[in-house]
Amino acid sequence: MFEYHGWINVQESAGADDEDCEDGRLRGIVEGIERRIREIDSPYLLDLRWMNGQAFVHFGGFCNHRHAEIVEFFEEVGERAPGSYGLLHVRDDEDPARGNELLVVRLARGRVSEHSEPLLSPCIPVLEDPFEG
Template sequence: MFEYHGWITLRSTAEALDDEPPLRLGEIEALVDESADYALMDLQPMNGTYYIHLGGNPNRRGQHGRAVIDLFAEVGRLAPGSYGLLYVYDNEDPEHMLSFRVHRLVRGTVTEHADHLLSPVIPTLEDADMS
């Protein structure tokens, strides 16, 4: 299982004020459209700012899982002032099979971090299988 939930606040640069320089919205929309085939994903404006929200739960990480993480990196390249978080739980990752990982987008760079709020999955979220 590969579960993920995330959001990105879109900003063209860290200094961006009043849409200057303009957001590369067409390119970002194309990225979202490419990734929306097996996911909850939307790009919406609110109060003058655009946001991406995403979530999904495919059976396996496969190519889709890598694409979701790559989406964060590509948004960072197109809009380096953007910021957001992506929580990922991949129970087939041998190094992290019982924990969430957090991918953080800040100033165009995506970094991966340990999660301490939902991890370890057992016993934080689930009981151990006693059968």
């Protein structure tokens, strides 16, 4: 099982301000992100919305196997818009190294890092009872 939930605030740079949106640079970046979303579209949640002049990407899904494109796309947004920041929570029970952890993928200043989510890990026993067979 591969479960994921997340968001990104899309920013052209860490020093971005209202002028970035006004001159179209951010809109151009967002248009590229929207095209990429259409390319990897799936039945799960992956959309981009403007809210109060800011562009946000939202993620959510629960599929049978790892959906590598989701994590790759999270990284890609950071490359396209290096001022972006956000979090992606991932649970992948097929990952041999982290199958019992909830992973947090953090995007800050265009850089991606991975961390164990201490509030929800280890998944067994924090989220689920141990399997007794």
